[in-house]
Amino acid sequence: MITLNSKIPDGPLEEKWTKYKKEAKLVNPANKKKLDIIVVGTGISGAPAASSLGELGYNVKVFCYQDTPRRAHSVAAQGGINAAKNYKNDGDSVYRLFYDVIKGGDFRAREANVYRIAEVSNQIIDHFTAIGVPFAREYGGTLTTRSFGGVQVSRTFYSSGQTGQQVLLGAYSSLNRQIKAGTVTMFPRREMLDLVVIDGKARGIIVRNLITGEIERHSAHAVVLATGGYGTIYYLSTLAVNSNASAAWKAYKRGAAFANPSFVQIHPSSVPQMNEFQSKLTLMSESLRNDGRVWVPKVRGDKRPANEIPEEERDYYLERRYPAFGNLVPRDVASRAAKERCDAGYGVGPTGLAVNLDFRDAIKKQGKKAIEEKYGNLFEMYKDITGIDSYEEPMRIYPAGHYTMGGLWVDYELMTTITGLFAIGEANFSDHGANRLGASSLMQGAGDGYFILPYTISNYLAPEIKVPRIKTDTPEFQEAEERAVERINRLLSVKGKQTATDFHKKLGKIMWDHCGMTRNEAGLTQALNLIRELREEFWKDLAVPGSADELNQELEKAGRVADFLELAELMVIDALNRRESCGAHFREESQTADHEAQRNDDEFAYVAVWEYNNDQPPVLHREELKFEFVELKQRSYK
Amino acid sequence: MKLKLKIWKQKNAAAKGRFETYDLDGVAPEMSFVEMLALLNQTLIQQGREPVAFDHDCHEGICGSCGMYINGYPHGPVKGLTTCLLSMRHFKDGETIVIEPWRAKPFPVVKDLIVDRSALDKIQVAGGFISVSAGAAPEANALPVRKHNSDLAFDSAVCIGCGACVAACKNASAMLFVSAKISQYALLPQGRPEAKERVRAMIAEMDKQGFGSCSNTGACESQCPKQIKLFNIARLNREYYKAL
Amino acid sequence: MNKILFSAVSKKFVMALAGLFLLLFLPVHLGINLMLLKSDPEPFNSAAHFMATFPLIKVVEVLLFLTILIHITYGIFLQIQNWLSRPVGYKVRNKSETGAFSRFMIWTGGSVLIFLVIHFFNFYFIKLGLVEGDPENFYSVAWQLFSIPGYAILYWICFLLLGFHLYHALQSAFQTLGLSNEFWKPVIRAISLIYAIAVPVGFAIIPLVIWLF
Known part of the structure; x- marks a missing residue:
């Protein structure tokens, strides 16, 4: 049975991190190279963690399923990265960034x-700039920023509409520097199949070499999971199709508790689904809402082309409902508002499941060139996919599964409930609560990796210097490898009729319908049964061609879907448990008179932390959230 | 839509490959090329046949995973698109499509349409970075950068490392790829201190990996899904001579 | 150090420099050749005599031969390396859009080389006394050669190919020397086009005039 200790340093909010750093134990440089650290994942959290740990002198082994670390899905983040630089002189500060995120x-x-991530945010921008990330600039040569949803200052640094790519490639370059220096060893095309725990401490991982099919054992003094989120559980999402929850899920089954699994952000603006073959819902950056106005026709079922609908017959529903924030309300609010309009029959496009995002007024005011400079690549991408030129007519957008605020529970040191197992970036649950603000994911991922984990992991490793290099021939490694092999064989031996993708699509539909943008008791209960039935069917009728000792993409997929089928249940259980609406989690039973989310702080101001309990239902632990520095308020963007 | 697909099949790096022909029905024009291949694989698995292995991940043209040589064009016949964004409406009903893996000595075939592009990583490892460790950076605005240069640096920094330039080049040269990285850092003051070491190291590694030289044909530029410009190569050359 | 001097980029640099030197030489050669159009053999023959005897030209001549040798050797060497870079080719011909004639430099260059050998056989070897002929009267040697229809046709074909070679060569040299950018690229291309037409046409006119008049 786990006990939760969040290890938050005491003292005033602004001094907690300073105090922690002052008191944290250090490892002598000569001892660092005797300590091995495994980092799984090379996204905007994993790559910074690996490179900065390498810079410190630790012996780092990095794993990713892609052919090169540069392809991690952080590469697709578009809009930007937040920092409290206050370059715009608009009243920003660390405190305000902290408050906005909370x-x-x-x-x-x-x-x-959250306060800590706001504190390190400025350092992140300094660092990325120093390693050659080409953030957008003013003519005077200084960095520029733009606004993002849910805040009233302009604090988002960006590189056109591909900030994620630029910062990820920056992190990748630092990683390369350490690979050259010999402190980091890269293992691409490896998928983590299990975590090895020895005497209660995370000591290694089992991976499958995706090219040869070989099962490998890797040991270390500490293991860091930077494996991202599980938004692909919806099948159609804004994520890369191979993004998966398997590493985190394996850690969960080894004893790392999972926090708030049902907190999933549905991004308000993605290219709507067009057909049943579609494998992906492409994101259209939130930054577009800076200049784009969201609207639907005032008349239900109005099928006229958007440009033929006169101004007075357009309902700019975000501006109408939320005059203070207008089109820049947070994502959860924008998503639900779009769903509400579409469900009421006002949706546009062939399916009626879309709303307009119109740049007409912005182009009229700023000129086409200014818009092109800010969003050129997004407009191009949109045209490639849909054939529609958004300079001429509005984009059509619809919400899609995007980011998971939930994840492995971690304490202040980013350590999970397994000693020596750390989780950073989207893989953990820590900073975004029930809804993430735009441009905060790159901030949190990079902050965890560059400026937080290096301190906290050293604090953990300081006493470990006496532990010699961990051997991989222990019974624990043996058991974990056997378990991994057994599972692969099980997947291959079903020999049914349906592919992993078939099951994934079915699971995705269940989750989208019942555990998506809005949830209710009856739907969730039904989902629970549907998931269990589907899981049973999966193990009876799965078809995986080929063998285990070769590159086998269907086998990879099957393993990931099998884990999703388990995680889905936990998500639903969590969603059922939280009988309040908060952030992205909208329980229909809990709403205000004007259909906004109704929080219930008396009963639910806690992190729901789930402990794996073998075949029994998971055990719920509560980490009470104490708000000492901010006042709990009903969120309002009106 | 109905298609005839001729696809390179090769079990692993050591095996001998050959073209296999498949007839595929039910292709919708709004599918992307990789969705079309997914449909093919779905059909093959249901028939108990071996699916076609190919790399793909983000499906939005940014990760650089996908890449195949389609009817004589890396990433297919439409400019400025990766394979994953290539829509099937660019193909005709009944058309025969020949799909081959990238071909280059430094890109050995791993399986079917998947090639090993780690040679590109090795070039980056050789010098594609600025040596500043976390914690050492000065305040971001301490060093102003001319907007024009910053924008140009960004234009070259958008390279997704897919390898289409190598696949398109008659010499299997990686010059466009290398020049994109060199340009990004050459244009920024942050990159200047180690500009000489960087360009020397990256060019040496490029040669070592077995890529060909540049004949300035411009095939790379025309096939680059991110439309990285050929004059980056001129800049690379310039940087190299400066480093002599 | 060796790595730097003999990298592919360095080799291309040397090739481009050598090529540009040859590009400078061509108009000089053309200028003298155009004297063939005069009915009086004297100016041409004395120019040829000057070129053959003036000491400074002698030095340039050595340089010229060296340049040609380097340009060809490096060209062949790089080409072999380039062929080796793709041991398994594509089944479908590569249709990627490329600059005009840029893909055939080894072949257009090779044709020019063959012509060069014939040219040496016809003129330079006379000078060296290896082949029979009057080294003081190249005017008549040239007139005789051009009056052979087969030779004139071969001559035209070679200069057509040379034109192709030159068109890409000039812009490519600037690119290789790092002297091209977005602004200058169209200018360089225009100069290349003018040069690649003017020089071969200038040479090709001579047998035509001889035939017609």
Whole structure:
């Protein structure tokens, strides 16, 4: 049975991190190279962690399923990265960034963690700039920023509409520098199949070499999971199709508790689904809402082309409902508002499941060139996919599964409930509460990796210097490898009729319908049964061609879907448990008179932390959220 | 739509490959090329046949995973698109499509349409970075950068490392790829201190990996899904001579 | 150090420099050749005599031969390396859009080389006394050669190919030397086009005039 200790340093909010750093134990440079660290994942959290740990002198082994670390899906983040630089002189500060994230997360995140990420945000921008990330600039040569949803200052640094790519490639370059220096060893095309725990401490992982099919054992003094989120559980999402939850899920089954699994952000603007073959919903950056106005026709079922609908017959529903924030309300609010309009029959496009995002007024005011400079690549991408020129007519957008605020529970040191197992970036639950604000994911991922984990992991490793290099021939490694092999054989031996993708699509539909943008008791209960039935069917009728000792993409997929089928159940259980609406989690039973999310702080101001309990239902632990520095308020963007 | 697909099949790096022909029905024009291949694989698996292995991940043209040589064009006949964004409406009903893996000595075939592009990583490892460790950076605005240069640096920094330039080049040269990285850092003041070491190291590694030289044909530029410009190569050359 | 001097980029640099030197030489050669159009053999023959005897030209001549040798050797060497870079080719011909004639430099260059050998056989070897002929009267040697229809046709074909070679050569040299950018690229291309037409046409006119008049 786990006990939760969030290890938050005491003292005033602004001094907690400073105090922690002052008191944290250090490892002598000569001892660092005797300590091995495994990092799984090379996204905007994993790559910074690996490179900065390498810079410190640790012996780092990095794993990713892609052919090169540069392809991690952080590469697709578009809009930007937040920092409290206050370059615009518009009243920004570390405190305001902290407050916006806490409020944006609907008061379901830990104050101390959020304040810390706001504190390091400025360092992140300094660092990326120094390693050659070409952020957008003013003519005077200084960095520029733009606005993002849910805040009233302009604090988002960006590189056109591909900020994620630029910062990820920056992190990748640092990683390369350490690979050259010999402190980091890269293992691409490896998928983590299990975590090895020895005497209660995370000591290694089992991976499958995706090219040869070989099962490998890797040991270390500490293991860091930077494996991202599980938004692909919906099948159609804005994520890369191979993004998966398997590593985190394996850690969960080895004893790392999972926090708030049902907190999934549905991004308000993605290219709507067009057909049943579609494998992906492409994101259209939130930054577009800076200049684009969201509207639907005032008349239900109006099928006229958008440009033929006169101004007075357009309903700019975000501006109407939320005059203070208008089109820049947070994502959860924008998504639900779009769903509400479409469900009421006002949706546009062939399916009626879309709303307009119109740039007409912005182009009229700023000129086409200015818009092109800010969003050129997004307009191009949209045209490639849909054939529609958004300079001439509005984009059509619809919400899609995007980011998971939930994840492995971690304490202030980013350590999970398994000693020596750390989770950073989207893989953990820590900073975004029930809803993430735009441009905060790159901030949190990079912050965890560059400026937080290096301190906290050293604090953990300091006493470990006496532990010699961990051997991989122990019974624990043996058991974990056997378990991994057994599972692969099980997947291959079903020999049924349906592919992993078939099951994934079915699971995705269940989750989208019942555990998506809005949830209710009856739907969730039904989903629970549907998931269990589907899981049974999966193990009876799965078809995986080929063998285990070769490159076998269907086998990879099957393993990931099998884990999703288990995780889905936990998500639904969590969603059922939280009988309040907060952030992205909208329980229909809990709404205000004007259909906004109704929080219930008396009963649910806690992090729901789930412990794996073998075949029994998971055990719920509560980490009470104490708000000492901010006042709990009903979120309002009106 | 109905298609005839001729696809390179090769079990692993050591095996001998050959073209296999498949007839595929039910292709919708709004599918992307990789969705079309997914449909093919779905059909093959249901028939108990071996699916076609190919790399793909983000499906939005940014990760650089996908890449195949389609009817004589890397990433297919439409400019400025990766394979994953290539829509099937660019093909005709009944058309025969020949799909081959990237071909280059430094890109050995791993399986079917998947090639090993780690040679590109090795070039980056050789010098594609600025040596500043976390914690050492000065305040971001301490060093102003001319907007024009910053924008140009960004234009070259958008390279997704897919390898289409190598696949398109008659010499299997990686010059466009290398020049994109060199340009990004050459244009920024942050990259200047180690500009000489960088360009020397990256060019040496490029040669070592077995890529060909540049004949300035411009095939790379025309096939680059991110439309990285050929004059980056001129800049690379310039940087190299400066480093002599 | 060796790595730097003999990298592919360095080799291309040397090739481009050598090529540009040859590009400078061509108009000089053309200028003298155009004297063939005069009915009086004297100016041409004395120019040829000057070129053959003036000491400074002698030095340039050595340089010229060296340049040609380097350009060809490096060209062949790089080409072999380039062929080796793709041991398994594509089944479908590569249709990627490329600059005009840029893909055939080894072949257009090779044709020019063959012509060069014939040219040496006809003129230079006379000078060296290896082949029979009057080294003081190249005017008549040239007139005789051009009056052979087969030779004139071969001559035209070679200069057509040379034109192709030159068109890409000039812009490519600037690119290789790092002297091209977005602004200058169209200018360089225009100069290349003018040069690649003017020089071969200038040479090709001579047998035509001889035939017609």
